[in-house]
Amino acid sequence: MPDFVALICQWYGADELESIDAIARLIPALEFVAMAAAQQEQALPDCLACEVWNSRMRHVQDALLIVGDALPDSIATPLNRVWALYASMGEVDLPCHDRSIFQRGHWQPMREAANQVLSAMEPGAVKRLLADLCR
Template sequence: MGFSTTLWEWYGQDEHKRVLAVCEAIPALQFLALPADSQRNAIPYCPACEAWSEMMLPLNEVLSICGSAMPAEIRTRLQATWELCNNLTGAAFHCDDWFIFDHNDWTPIRTAAEELSGLMELLEITPFLDDVLLDCRNAVRGIKR
């Protein structure tokens, strides 16, 4: 059973917080897997601030919310990716430098994010992402479907 099946099971069991956490991490993983130029072009303001709040914190959120419910291999790799993000050096991660993504410290993050994307079967999930995000956000906020 692949991870996309696990996600759909959670969705069918109304585990909306878990599904929402995973779905919010998907664009983050996709961003972290991009080449430096693409990352730079995807960030509207301070690269470090935007990357941290929008692209790295969702990884920790998944770990916090889904925890041991995730398959061990995915949880372990997600934790390792989160640690890589947390351990970026000052040279590779500081405010107002549009070229932080060119630093070599980002290479293992890109590799880890790419591997996670495959393990989590993001190609199978992404076509449904917008609808699932909307549904889960509404459910978590108590808005009737």
């Protein structure tokens, strides 16, 4: 059993459902960040700058707040990088109603860090576990 899956099982056994929920919301958020710019643009309706926060990046922040200290370094380090890169953006980087924000250069390092997190998390195994736990 992969280490991260074992950690989720420990949370489940300790009835730490908030931690499990944070991971369940984090994976789709990271999968979004890892997408190519064109895919990101198509995945969100309306104002991309607002939607990326509301439907994706707040889940990254929540996961760091809820389980950040419990994550192995292989996950925590690139996850913190994703958040730091996003948090460093200003209004000029996220103008409302600009459909091209994901084509800007600062998103590529975020994509790379998100891919590192996903690789370390083994999202397929985590998703299977989460599906089993929800039955």
